[in-house]
Amino acid sequence: MGVDTESAEQLNWRDFDNDSLPPLLSAAVQTFVTHGYHGTTTRTLAASAGMSVPGLYHHFASKQAIIVAIMDYAMDDLWRRSIAAQAEAGPDFEQQLALHIECLALFHAYRKELAFLAATELRSLEPEARSRHIAARDRQERMLVEVLRAGVDQRVFRTTDPHQVARALITMCTGISQWFDAAGPLSASAIAKDYVDYARRIVRT
Amino acid sequence: MGVDTESAEQLNWRDFDNDSLPPLLSAAVQTFVTHGYHGTTTRTLAASAGMSVPGLYHHFASKQAIIVAIMDYAMDDLWRRSIAAQAEAGPDFEQQLALHIECLALFHAYRKELAFLAATELRSLEPEARSRHIAARDRQERMLVEVLRAGVDQRVFRTTDPHQVARALITMCTGISQWFDAAGPLSASAIAKDYVDYARRIVRT
Amino acid sequence: MGVDTESAEQLNWRDFDNDSLPPLLSAAVQTFVTHGYHGTTTRTLAASAGMSVPGLYHHFASKQAIIVAIMDYAMDDLWRRSIAAQAEAGPDFEQQLALHIECLALFHAYRKELAFLAATELRSLEPEARSRHIAARDRQERMLVEVLRAGVDQRVFRTTDPHQVARALITMCTGISQWFDAAGPLSASAIAKDYVDYARRIVRT
């Protein structure tokens, strides 16, 4: 994916000020969110990026390549933030859970469109990218499952099925991208704090 | 929506044995889930329903009319079950919350495709149906918010923002439709029981 | 064409009170005039005749058969009237011309829709009916040419090219069907009188 992961630990995972997506992809994200992949035409894509259709094809080989770049970027961004959050959390499982959920919540609030696509357009990916996406999603889920399982082993958490709880927590956070409004009364960090609380309660011993 | 709600209380809201969707719509649900609305062609739709394309148009005026019928059915089915669940719960707010979450979880497990479309294809609806869908979704959400708010007022529940909790619970349940496997190790009712537990813990005083 | 021509001489060629077209064909004439043959669907045809589509096919083998019946009827009706007019005119060429033009004018006024189709939808006929229509049209034209030619031979008329004059007169009358209004200030017979005058002037010695 051409992303250097070596510097992941230095990454400030709470910082969403700058979006490193190229303008073309940023515009494409909006369009795909609004109309879906199949409902979006290359003309719309080109127009939203302020260029001609052949101009589009100068940067990307196909419409599929554009959604793939977006999906890859989304999964990679979330993964790098999650790694950084876990690194910051240190060995305490409660803290690991807290920062993991905070990371998920912030991502789905600040990057709501990107996150929405990641959750929605899996079916629009062609086989290769789809496999990659599924792998990334599973790796992401496994990361949380491991935190929960370890916490349960240490009697810090209590739950019958860490896997199921992980999925519940993840989809709960995923939902944020559907209704979060940056201009609304709730800040992303306030929401994240609440969701961390929900998570703690769910696994409280 | 032309549905008689007077018999809602007699409805057995835990019974998902029979799907009253006409075969054509059942087939369409599968196809729309797999390829999305815009990724589905009328030829695919016709083939999946075992008929010709004009045959399709004999029953429905347009491709849009098909997704509209599905979306309306989904929201109406969930609503009627929710009403029945609340009626069964009686005046106890804890019981109301429990049955409401159970109802949501069961619906998203047993009717996972239908529920998935309801959550995914809002953007594919034309204005009129879209407004109707949003209204139905909001009504559904409001119902849960009211249970939470009333419970908080009675000191049965504790939460800073019933509205936010409702959305967290709803999207948590919505997520079930993404991974539930009827052939898997977890039964729908077992999952529902767990999710009721999660909900209780989140609002525990 | 299954029309008995033996009684042609008894026909009152100035009488347009009763249209012997079956109701279905009368309705079809209106529809074809409004939308053209190819712009008219069998559903429209059926609706305008107050019957179902298969009901239409009970009476006529195809959409083509309907226009053919109309076109045949139109050409036959005009022909029979023309024959009757000529019979009434007797041996005088001036009178023959007068009654022939009167007949043409009346037909294109009183049967304006029918006449309009006859002039317009030739191209929509399939080969066999088309040939028949062209033959009928030519026969009709030849009839007028013969009157003119004979009149020229007898020094009653003067023109360099009877054929061309015939076409000019015919299309002049054909035009009536485009603007005649039964509710307008000009009666069909007044118009016919004027057109006879035009014709006389054109061939005046």
Place this chain on the structure above:
Amino acid sequence: MGVDTESAEQLNWRDFDNDSLPPLLSAAVQTFVTHGYHGTTTRTLAASAGMSVPGLYHHFASKQAIIVAIMDYAMDDLWRRSIAAQAEAGPDFEQQLALHIECLALFHAYRKELAFLAATELRSLEPEARSRHIAARDRQERMLVEVLRAGVDQRVFRTTDPHQVARALITMCTGISQWFDAAGPLSASAIAKDYVDYARRIVRT
């Protein structure tokens, strides 16, 4: 219609050597004449223009836009020639009538297909273009009516109803487009001369 009328007087209205219709529209004229608007498919149109269907849509927004361009062109071309003819005629009403009829006759001979469509496909135009076409047609008719009326006032012409005579003359000329054959024995200018004679005779005092 985006046509500069200021140079109308310089226009040589008898010159039909060059058709300024773009090739695509020229091909479309032939096809529409043969099959009618509704009987012509976009595939036929594309094939007759030697291009693909999307190629067609690169130049015109729709099939309707093509017939509209043709119809507008036809009415505009005839109008500009008529203006030029009248300018050439000067103040003499007999001369005005003569040149007007010559212009009409030449147009319907040299541009027979275009003229045929203008007379035939009014009903295929959508409301806006239809209104424009009717206005152009009426303006054209009014021009001739005015010549006749003025001539009658000056006792140069004699007729009871200039309006009716105008229509008779116009439709007579319109008819030329139905049978004129450039390869036939009669030249367009010879025909025009004859038709001018017919017109003169009809209004002779």
Place this chain on the structure above:
DNA sequence: TATGAATGAGCGTTCATTCAT
């Protein structure tokens, strides 16, 4: 790079027609 012009394939929809009832 950017663009105007082009295209094979396929879109949602409708056509004339048929047939069991």
Place this chain on the structure above:
DNA sequence: TATGAATGAACGCTCATTCAT
């Protein structure tokens, strides 16, 4: 006879993509 249901073929139009300039 009349109808509801059906269909192969074709409709007008648009898709993602390409290429000469």
